[in-house]
Amino acid sequence: MEAIYKEEAKVYFSRELLTWYRRIKRDLPWRMNQDPYRVWVSEIMLQQTRVDTVIPYYERFMNKFPTVRALAEAPEPEVLKCWEGLGYYSRARNLQAGAREVVERYGGVVPDDKAAVAGLKGVGPYTTGAIMSIAFNRPEPAVDGNVMRVLSRYFCLEDDIAKPATRVGIEKLAGSLIPEGAAGDFNQALMELGALVCTPKAPSCLPCPVMEHCEARLAGRETELPIKTKAKPPRPEKRVAAIISGTGANEGKILVRQRPETGLLAQMWELPHLLVPKEQEKIVDAAPETDGSTAAAGEWLTRSMEEETGLLIRPERWFMDADHVFSHIHWKMRIYLADLGALAGAAAAAAGSSLAAETAAAYEAGGKQIEYRWIGPEDMDTLAFPNLFIRILREYWT
DNA sequence: AAAACGGGGGG
DNA sequence: CCCCCAGTTTT
Numbered sequence: 001m002e003a004i005y006k007e008e009a010k011v012y013f014s015r016e017l018l019t020w021y022r023r024i025k026r027d028l029p030w031r032m033n034q035d036p037y038r039v040w041v042s043e044i045m046l047q048q049t050r051v052d053t054v055i056p057y058y059e060r061f062m063n064k065f066p067t068v069r070a071l072a073e074a075p076e077p078e079v080l081k082c083w084e085g086l087g088y089y090s091r092a093r094n095l096q097a098g099a100r101e102v103v104e105r106y107g108g109v110v111p112d113d114k115a116a117v118a119g120l121k122g123v124g125p126y127t128t129g130a131i132m133s134i135a136f137n138r139p140e141p142a143v144d145g146n147v148m149r150v151l152s153r154y155f156c157l158e159d160d161i162a163k164p165a166t167r168v169g170i171e172k173l174a175g176s177l178i179p180e181g182a183a184g185d186f187n188q189a190l191m192e193l194g195a196l197v198c199t200p201k202a203p204s205c206l207p208c209p210v211m212e213h214c215e216a217r218l219a220g221r222e223t224e225l226p227i228k229t230k231a232k233p234p235r236p237e238k239r240v241a242a243i244i245s246g247t248g249a250n251e252g253k254i255l256v257r258q259r260p261e262t263g264l265l266a267q268m269w270e271l272p273h274l275l276v277p278k279e280q281e282k283i284v285d286a287a288p289e290t291d292g293s294t295a296a297a298g299e300w301l302t303r304s305m306e307e308e309t310g311l312l313i314r315p316e317r318w319f320m321d322a323d324h325v326f327s328h329i330h331w332k333m334r335i336y337l338a339d340l341g342a343l344a345g346a347a348a349a350a351a352g353s354s355l356a357a358e359t360a361a362a363y364e365a366g367g368k369q370i371e372y373r374w375i376g377p378e379d380m381d382t383l384a385f386p387n388l389f390i391r392i393l394r395e396y397w398t
Numbered sequence: 399a400a401a402a403c404g405g406g407g408g409g
Numbered sequence: 410c411c412c413c414c415a416g417t418t419t420t
């Protein structure tokens with residue numbers, strides 16, 4: 001009896017949700033057509049990112065890279081610049097790697113083949129299902145956070161959705177709900193319901209097309225589900241950065257550098273800065289010096305910057321403090337205005353020969369080539385910076 | 399299985 | 410302000 005009841009609840013759910021979606025679906029830029037490339041780009045952008053945030057990025061990106069081939073052939077820095085501010089920058093690099101793979105292996109055509117799609121860089125289980133169902137109408141589940149929330153509530157599932165095993169179970173369930181011939185619309189309907197109606201907090205049950213048979217709602221438990229263990233708080237890190245102004249040919253410019261190939265904010269540009277070791281955090285615990293002195297932090301900055309980068313700088317005064325929270329790290333940054341005193345070590349030779357040119361200095365740091373460059377406000381239009389440094393530099397040049 | 403990986407929105 | 414959101418890759 002239970003199984004029969006559940007089967008009817010499933011059929012009801014699929015039918016009502018699909019009908020609802022076809023009536024109210026939003027007119028979004030990636031729903032213009034079913035071009036697999038357009039679907040692919042949208043799904044990558046929509047990972048960890050809300051629809052309203054993605055729309056302007058998507059329009060710009062598709063305008064600049066309209067086809068798989070255009071993306072594959074673009075210089076990587078241009079792709080990164082187009083992604084600037086969206087976060088999780090490896091998504092952009094993986095997307096381009098995937099595009100190059102599609103050009104080389106599949107002649108520039110996204111293959112209508114689950115295993116081939118799943119093998120592309122940056123495409124995991126969710127995105128595979130999204131592309132296969134939306135672009136090719138294949139009956140594959142596409143389980144994102146919205147779907148886990150909706151199904152946890154409708155079927156009153158109490159498994160912890162933070163656990164990978166739970167997602168696998170919900171994928172099986174979601175796959176069994178797909179109506180014949182309507183995979184794309186149904187999967188989008190599930191996500192649309194999660195985004196518009198079955199929201200994380202305070203779901204709007206009254207307009208919900210499947211409220212009548214929603215088990216969580218019937219039990220009055222819709223706000224208790226889904227069950228999810230919460231993440232650890234980000235670890236705090238204190239950092240000191242310098243806005244180093246140039247002289248002579250570099251008058252009016254400041255020194256920035258490019259981050260390493262991999263890791264946090266890979267290949268993004270930034271102000272030179274240093275991690276303050278835990279045992280020395282008292283240096284930046286006090287309120288900033290607003291009287292023009294740079295005191296202890298300035299001296300520590302001078303010494304450590306020379307040790308780590310070979311740049312000999314002279315901090316002049318405190319400029320601002322800035323906080324930036326990542327999912328796993330919390331940067332508390334103190335920023336000083338500084339002059340370039342002189343160059344020492346490996347940086348001296350590199351910078352000495354090119355000081356008149358755009359490039360200021362290159363030096364060896366832990367075996368990796370770090371590029372330094374003098375830039376003016378106009379260079380912000382071509383180099384990709386994380387939001388933290390965009391805020392700081394906008395403030396500086398205002 | 400857990401950690402790394404950004405940024406934005408809502409209460 | 411604090412809390413919440415959440416796919417893929419790497420470890």
